[in-house]
Amino acid sequence: AKAFEGNPARMIILAAMLGGLSPFCSCEVIPFIAALLAVGAPLGAVMAFWLSSPLMDPAMFLITSGTLGFEFAIAKTMAAVGLGILGGFGTQLLSNSPVFADPLREKPKVGGCCGVKAPFSATPVWKFWQVAERREIFLTTGLENAVFLLKWLTLAYVIEALMLAYVPAEMIASILGGAGLGPILLGALVGAPAYLNGYAAVPLVDALIAQGMTQGAGMAFVIAGGVSSIPAAIAVWALVKPRVFAAYLGYAILGAMLAGMAWQAFAG
Numbered sequence: 001a002k003a004f005e006g007n008p009a010r011m012i013i014l015a016a017m018l019g020g021l022s023p024f025c026s027c028e029v030i031p032f033i034a035a036l037l038a039v040g041a042p043l044g045a046v047m048a049f050w051l052s053s054p055l056m057d058p059a060m061f062l063i064t065s066g067t068l069g070f071e072f073a074i075a076k077t078m079a080a081v082g083l084g085i086l087g088g089f090g091t092q093l094l095s096n097s098p099v100f101a102d103p104l105r106e107k108p109k110v111g112g113c114c115g116v117k118a119p120f121s122a123t124p125v126w127k128f129w130q131v132a133e134r135r136e137i138f139l140t141t142g143l144e145n146a147v148f149l150l151k152w153l154t155l156a157y158v159i160e161a162l163m164l165a166y167v168p169a170e171m172i173a174s175i176l177g178g179a180g181l182g183p184i185l186l187g188a189l190v191g192a193p194a195y196l197n198g199y200a201a202v203p204l205v206d207a208l209i210a211q212g213m214t215q216g217a218g219m220a221f222v223i224a225g226g227v228s229s230i231p232a233a234i235a236v237w238a239l240v241k242p243r244v245f246a247a248y249l250g251y252a253i254l255g256a257m258l259a260g261m262a263w264q265a266f267a268g
Contacts, residue, residue: 015052055079072219
């Protein structure tokens with residue numbers, strides 16, 4: 001909560017670091033983000049957290065380090081935080097533009113925050129079960145979140161399973177092979193629709209690199225795919241209006257290209 005209070009620039013940087021280093025996946029973060037948006041947390045800080053959180057966590061770091069190398073894992077962590085900062089400051093600078101005005105979809109608020117105008121303005125009562133009204137709010141909110149997650153993530157994983165079954169890795173390798181900036185740009189563009197999930201993507205990218213995909217294209221693939229993976233993207237689509245969703249995807253593609261070019265220059 002402290003990361004979303006105070007100076008906007010500080011909020012964005014802390015939110016990006018929190019998202020890039022915390023053990024939250026795109027599924028676990030949905031109710032948290034929904035509640036932040038509902039109580040009026042600045043969209044720039046929320047966007048920073050939202051962009052960086054699906055990309056890296058402690059378990060993902062260990063898997064990436066063991067499969068693709070420690071340096072690749074460090075680079076991806078830095079890219080996750082950098083993407084969050086890019087999206088956060090971009091959103092903050094354009095906060096008064098039509099793109100980010102009134103970002104939330106018309107839907108019931110997630111969480112028992114009705115009437116709260118400023119984020120985290122009240123003192124939490126952690127022992128909520130001692131008060132009947134708080135127990136009722138907890139159960140109602142828990143049920144609403146469960147239905148929300150079940151509805152959207154069922155669709156997400158059905159689509160994801162179809163992609164896993166019908167999009168062959170060999171096809172992706174044939175597109176992403178070669179040298180220069182072209183494979184990096186294609187890696188970002190292909191990574192968005194072809195990404196499976198964070199843990200499945202690591203061995204896939206390892207195999208694709210072994211088949212001739214460049215290091216930069218591999219980095220662009222995991223960054224763009226991680227942010228725009230089916231569960232993460234559908235979660236964003238469910239909460240915000242299409243124009244904000246388009247900005248979210250735009251940040252993902254731009255950040256993936258920059259990360260891919262930087263990693264290609266470093267790794268050769």
